[in-house]
Amino acid sequence: MSKNIGPPRWAQMLLTKFAHPDTVEEVEGDLQEFFARWEKQYGIRKAYWKYVLTVFTLLHPFAKRKYSLNQNISISSIHFMIGSYFIMSWRTLLKNRVSSLINISGLTLGLATSIIIMLVAMNEFSYDNFHSNLSSIHLLMKNQKTNDGISTGKSTAGPTAEALRTEFPEVKYAARMAGFDQQQVVVNGKISYESGIYADPDLFRIMTFQPVAGDVVGSLESNSAIVITKDIARKLFAEENPIGKTILFNKHHSLTVGAVVENAPSNSSVKFNMVVPFALFEKENDWLKKWDDNRIMTWMKLQPATNISLFDSKVTELLQQRSNDKTVSLFAYPLKELYLRGNFSNGHPNGGRILAVQMLIGFGVFMLLIACINFMNIATAQSEHRAKEVGVRKVLGASRKWIIFQFLTESFVITFLSLFVAIGLAFTILPWFNTLTHSGISFNLKSLTIWSLVLSIGLITSILAGSYPSFFLSRFMPARVLKGRVATIKGGGFRRALVTFQFAISIFFLISTIIMNSQFEFVRNRPLGYEQENLIDIHLDSTLSAKFAYLKTEVLKIPDVKIATGGSDNILYSGGSITGMDWPGRRSGEDLSVAVANVEYDWSKTIGIKILEGRDFDPAFISDSLGCIINESAVAKMGLQDPIGSVVGGHPVIGVFQNFVFNNPFGTIDPMAVYLNPKHLNHFYLRIQNNSEWRQTLDHIEKIAKGISPDFPFSFSFTKEEYQHRFNEIADTSLMISIFGEMTIFISCLGLFGLSGFVAEKRSKEMSIRKVFGASALRVIIALTQDFLRPVVYALVLVIPLSILIAQSVLSNISYRVPLSWWMFASGGFLTFFIAVTIVLYHGWRTAQENPVVRLKNE
Amino acid sequence: MKRTTLGEFEEIVLLVTASLEEDAYGVTITQEIKIQTGREPGFNTVHTTLQRLEEKGLISSKMGGATTQRGGRRKRYFSITPLGCRALREVKEVREKLWVGLPSKVLGFSRS
Numbered sequence: 001m002s003k004n005i006g007p008p009r010w011a012q013m014l015l016t017k018f019a020h021p022d023t024v025e026e027v028e029g030d031l032q033e034f035f036a037r038w039e040k041q042y043g044i045r046k047a048y049w050k051y052v053l054t055v056f057t058l059l060h061p062f063a064k065r066k067y068s069l070n071q072n073i074s075i076s077s078i079h080f081m082i083g084s085y086f087i088m089s090w091r092t093l094l095k096n097r098v099s100s101l102i103n104i105s106g107l108t109l110g111l112a113t114s115i116i117i118m119l120v121a122m123n124e125f126s127y128d129n130f131h132s133n134l135s136s137i138h139l140l141m142k143n144q145k146t147n148d149g150i151s152t153g154k155s156t157a158g159p160t161a162e163a164l165r166t167e168f169p170e171v172k173y174a175a176r177m178a179g180f181d182q183q184q185v186v187v188n189g190k191i192s193y194e195s196g197i198y199a200d201p202d203l204f205r206i207m208t209f210q211p212v213a214g215d216v217v218g219s220l221e222s223n224s225a226i227v228i229t230k231d232i233a234r235k236l237f238a239e240e241n242p243i244g245k246t247i248l249f250n251k252h253h254s255l256t257v258g259a260v261v262e263n264a265p266s267n268s269s270v271k272f273n274m275v276v277p278f279a280l281f282e283k284e285n286d287w288l289k290k291w292d293d294n295r296i297m298t299w300m301k302l303q304p305a306t307n308i309s310l311f312d313s314k315v316t317e318l319l320q321q322r323s324n325d326k327t328v329s330l331f332a333y334p335l336k337e338l339y340l341r342g343n344f345s346n347g348h349p350n351g352g353r354i355l356a357v358q359m360l361i362g363f364g365v366f367m368l369l370i371a372c373i374n375f376m377n378i379a380t381a382q383s384e385h386r387a388k389e390v391g392v393r394k395v396l397g398a399s400r401k402w403i404i405f406q407f408l409t410e411s412f413v414i415t416f417l418s419l420f421v422a423i424g425l426a427f428t429i430l431p432w433f434n435t436l437t438h439s440g441i442s443f444n445l446k447s448l449t450i451w452s453l454v455l456s457i458g459l460i461t462s463i464l465a466g467s468y469p470s471f472f473l474s475r476f477m478p479a480r481v482l483k484g485r486v487a488t489i490k491g492g493g494f495r496r497a498l499v500t501f502q503f504a505i506s507i508f509f510l511i512s513t514i515i516m517n518s519q520f521e522f523v524r525n526r527p528l529g530y531e532q533e534n535l536i537d538i539h540l541d542s543t544l545s546a547k548f549a550y551l552k553t554e555v556l557k558i559p560d561v562k563i564a565t566g567g568s569d570n571i572l573y574s575g576g577s578i579t580g581m582d583w584p585g586r587r588s589g590e591d592l593s594v595a596v597a598n599v600e601y602d603w604s605k606t607i608g609i610k611i612l613e614g615r616d617f618d619p620a621f622i623s624d625s626l627g628c629i630i631n632e633s634a635v636a637k638m639g640l641q642d643p644i645g646s647v648v649g650g651h652p653v654i655g656v657f658q659n660f661v662f663n664n665p666f667g668t669i670d671p672m673a674v675y676l677n678p679k680h681l682n683h684f685y686l687r688i689q690n691n692s693e694w695r696q697t698l699d700h701i702e703k704i705a706k707g708i709s710p711d712f713p714f715s716f717s718f719t720k721e722e723y724q725h726r727f728n729e730i731a732d733t734s735l736m737i738s739i740f741g742e743m744t745i746f747i748s749c750l751g752l753f754g755l756s757g758f759v760a761e762k763r764s765k766e767m768s769i770r771k772v773f774g775a776s777a778l779r780v781i782i783a784l785t786q787d788f789l790r791p792v793v794y795a796l797v798l799v800i801p802l803s804i805l806i807a808q809s810v811l812s813n814i815s816y817r818v819p820l821s822w823w824m825f826a827s828g829g830f831l832t833f834f835i836a837v838t839i840v841l842y843h844g845w846r847t848a849q850e851n852p853v854v855r856l857k858n859e
Numbered sequence: 860m861k862r863t864t865l866g867e868f869e870e871i872v873l874l875v876t877a878s879l880e881e882d883a884y885g886v887t888i889t890q891e892i893k894i895q896t897g898r899e900p901g902f903n904t905v906h907t908t909l910q911r912l913e914e915k916g917l918i919s920s921k922m923g924g925a926t927t928q929r930g931g932r933r934k935r936y937f938s939i940t941p942l943g944c945r946a947l948r949e950v951k952e953v954r955e956k957l958w959v960g961l962p963s964k965v966l967g968f969s970r971s
Binding site: 023025026027028029030031032033034037054057058 | 884885886889890901902903906910922929930932933934935
């Protein structure tokens with residue numbers, strides 16, 4: 001044996017690959033012989049080169065090549081063939097009605113869901129994309145160190161923008177922005193209440209809102225002009241030209257309309273109806289001059305090459321020089337991340353909506369996958385029917401490539417048929433979906449992106465669904481198939497694996513749905529710590545709030561009103577929280593974020609909050625106006641041994657009240673301090689008699705309120721309803737996921753129904769023979785069903801431990817969480833198992849009932 | 860019937876194939892051409908010429924039996940067809956006719 005004495009390998013390979021297939025054998029042989037001769041004659045080197053050279057001259061483009069017969073397919077015959085494949089697909093579709101129906105309905109549901117999910121995701125991803133300089137727009141955000149870690153917020157101090165503009169070359173523009181809600185607007189004596197923003201003119205240099213008329217930046221610079229949107233212009237001025245018209249804003253600012261802009265797009269993080277010069281807001285609020293009062297938003301447009309982390313540290317340094325509060329650091333956060341990745345944990349971005357979006361996309365993919373698996377399973381189960389066809393085709397000269405192509409055509413036809421129905425379905429579902437989930441998704445028929453995405457979903461689905469069946473069916477050997485010996489169904493193992501996978505996903509979704517619902521139920525039934533029944537919240541304007549004492553006395557004269565109080569905040573949401581409070585026993589560096597609210601006498605009694613220690617504010621003690629009452633959580637977090645009498649944040653504690661749920665019903669209850677302050681009470685709370693006369697009572701109150709402030713629109717809400725409403729909004733996501741979960745199970749069961757039907761049919765002869773030999777109906781059912789229930793059992797065994805792990809890790813993010821218990825998993829598993837058994841039993845029962853003669857006579 | 864023209868190299872390959880009788884395949888034909896004419900054609904030239912001749916129907920080919928030589932690859936043996944024989948004869952006849960009509964002084968020697 002000598003080492004590598006033969007011709008070069010690579011050249012040989014080249015020859016086999018590219019030389020003419022008809023003559024390659026002898027050419028290879030001849031060349032090898034030549035090589036041996038050349039080697040003897042000229043030595044290995046020259047032989048080598050001669051060989052390579054000759055190989056190259058023999059490669060296809062250089063050597064003359066005859067066309068072989070089977071490659072000589074003309075273009076027109078290819079057209080004919082593809083046409084015939086479509087016809088064949090259509091006929092198969094019609095011939096196997098049940099399986100076609102199962103395939104199409106499964107795929108339709110999967111595709112329709114995917115289309116809707118795609119629209120939702122596109123809407124989410126489109127947020128803020130309309131700004132022309134999106135990548136350079138940043139919001140200045142703050143990180144504040146507290147006892148519970150770093151809390152991140154969007155509001156910053158008033159003077160920051162000015163400093164950024166003048167002292168930082170990186171900042172091209174900086175603008176302050178603050179929102180306002182329901183301010184009085186008077187046009188031609190007509191009163192309405194609008195919400196909008198106060199903003200510096202630079203905001204419109206930073207962001208892109210299309211102007212309709214007038215000079216937007218110029219108007220805001222003038223400090224006496226206002227910018228309104230198209231909708232508001234139409235509402236206030238109807239068809240008149242609004243430019244130059246006067247608006248009386250908030251009772252004492254007479255402003256002219258300087259410009260009209262297009263409505264802020266629905267996918268904008270910054271929304272407004274009107275824009276009022278920030279200077280007006282600044283004039284009225286002294287706190288805007290303070291460096292440690294963080295209440296407004298600061299937007300910036302940065303130079304393209306800005307080093308963000310360097311900028312962050314520079315801004316933080318600036319702030320810490322000028323502010324007394326050393327716990328705050330600032331950073332620039334890009335607007336393009338703000339919407340989808342707006343959650344922060346301990347000062348670092350930590351997902352946000354993107355998680356939900358990713359989850360939804362995952363759902364869509366899995367649903368499609370399940371539908372594809374249905375297609376694969378049914379197609380391969382049908383293989384026996386198709387095997388002969390494949391055999392005959394092969395005998396007549398079809399290559400495997402063409403058989404694969406044929407079956408792909410079939411899946412293509414079915415998928416696009418389903419896609420067609422799915423688009424219609426998505427269209428009809430969408431309005432219903434929008435109301436259900438309170439979203440505004442639309443199917444824009446003119447959008448090329450949507451159509452191309454829809455088409456690519458269809459294409460990918462058809463290839464995915466058709467790949468395995470075509471691969472599997474094209475493998476048949478014609479000789480064996482035509483002799484009728486395919487009885488051993490190959491591919492059964494893979495099919496069982498697919499069914500297992502399908503059911504694993506379905507069970508997982510079902511268990512998630514169960515856990516999610518019980519979590520929501522758990523929170524819905526959370527003891528709130530106060531009494532929501534018959535509690536009414538009446539909104540006050542500044543006039544009413546100034547005459548609060550009078551209002552209260554008058555209202556209390558109404559017999560059905562039991563008790564009343566006032567508050568600065570809605571009981572459901574506590575507006576502001578402050579840091580930097582001092583308390584006895586506070587270690588240096590320790591800080592707490594404490595929710596604060598101003599209230600009036602009888603607060604705890606009206607709302608129904610229990611006072612645990614001390615007492616509520618009492619008119620008998622004049623000094624109470626300096627005191628405060630705090631919640632249990634504050635006592636615990638501050639570690640107060642003897643809370644009554646201790647001074648917290650400069651106010652002596654006179655009472656401790658029981659924790660009640662506010663802000664996030666899923667979260668822990670934050671520390672709260674409540675002060676007696678009859679000024680700035682925006683909410684009038686009263687509890688009425690529980691009877692059907694409540695409407696009259698409220699009419700009465702409205703009369704009193706109109707007597708004090710005739711312009712203000714009387715509005716009220718039942719706290720219980722408001723809470724439920726808000727809760728339902730949060731529950732929307734869970735509802736969406738439940739629907740998807742149920743749909744996956746439905747599709748899986750559809751598949752199982754089809755598959756078990758096929759196998760029952762195929763084994764019907766066997767079952768008939770068994771019966772002839774005396775097998776009982778039960779025996780027949782068992783024989784038929786066990787084959788199918790095994791995958792379901794495997795799926796159960798596989799998925800339950802997995803879902804326990806996932807549920808635990810997901811729930812650990814929620815502080816008020818439902819304890820996991822075995823029944824959640826068991827019921828999910830049992831339900832799936834039960835459905836599967838029912839489906840399989842149906843076919844088993846039918847076969848068992850059949851008279852054996854029916855099946856056996858025709859042979 | 861269409862007359863098949865025969866190129867000069869084709870003629871040589873055809874002649875050599877005929878002369879080798881049972882042992883005519885790529886390698887031997889190439890070798891024989893070298894020995895007989897002193898020319899050294901590339902294998903590819905011989906290969907394509909053989910293919911062309913086969914297309915024209917002047918030679919036929921069949922695969923030989925499998926052997927252990929040449930890595931088990933079979934040889935393709937070529938043999939001349941009656942049509943090939945006729946083509947050769949025709950060429951020869953034309954040449955001979957031309958030779959006969961050639962004045963002896965032209966080439967500087969006499970036919971004796």
